[in-house]
Amino acid sequence: MKLGVFTVLFSQKPFEEMLDYVKDAGVEAVEIGTGGYPGSAHCNPDELLEDAGKLKAFKKAVADRGLVISALSCHGNPLNPNKEHAKASHDILMKTVRLAEKLEVPVVNTFSGTPGDHEGARYPNWPVAPWPPEYREVLKWQWEEKIIPYWKEAGKFAEEHHVKIGLELHGGFSVHTPATLLKLREAVGEVIGANLDPSHMWWQGIEPVGAIKILGKEGAIHHFHAKDTVIDQDNVNMYGLTDMQSYENLQSRAWQFRTVGFGHSLKEWADILSALRLSGYDYVVSIEHEDALMSIDEGFRKAVANLKQVMPSESLSEMWWV
Known part of the structure; x- marks a missing residue:
């Protein structure tokens, strides 16, 4: 496995400065x-798709530092x-699918998105x-008229461009559990898979x-x-796991995101990473930082340090003992 990072947490840094920073911190992707x-x-994407020279320079900046791009992400x-x-x-x-093909990025x-509840709806509805x-x-x-038809077309487009779609199983969206992911995958094909984030499993009560x-x-x-999650049972008793309070309400929220190792033990993270390898996943573990109790730099570096202790690389x- 390779250790990586979702670089949006360093959006304030110029591209190459960001690459140098994460490389120095010890990530590979x-x-x-x-x-x-x-x-x-x-x-x-517009710039890189239209200018071959800029596309080449973008790829070179990553490759020259011994890094790989694990995925391009355009959550919407x-x-x-x-x-x-x-x-x-x-x-x-x-555009991102087309760019991923040109950059030789596989994911x-x-x-998944969330439709409304009828053709004239104004807002998404998450039953x-x-x-x-x-x-x-x-x-x-929603599934028969919107979700499956849309992703059949989008999945076909991705397949034609030799790219897989990683859907993040995230509350508020139609695909948010293993069951909903597999339901869509059965209808669309193996181009659909999970961008699996344990933090969203824990707060839904999924191990x-x-x-x-x-x-x-x-x-x-x-x-x-x-990414990790901590659950405050006293606050769960008040608000439930579908707590609608702002993430800024740190003292009263039922749960909140934490840096790896600060919501669950490193033993639990070791079990997660071992299960990934046992399942055949031997790709990138991409750090995502959304911990309001730590600065970006501290949260990122602690996640790197904690994962390096338990991640098979x-x-x-x-x-030899068999």
């Missing part, structure tokens, strides 16, 4: 934002009933309960090792984020 929610501070909502938002998310996804990460029965009707309509076993059995893990050897 970078995941780069191309637009949508992550922004495009280090990568302008192409199913949003707000047509302007949906079009922007769709357009950047298509594009994004969200999470089977009763009253109208929620099931909304969910059925990451269990999720890895489920998805790994199907070869459905295309990319992996390293060498190729498997023969079982």
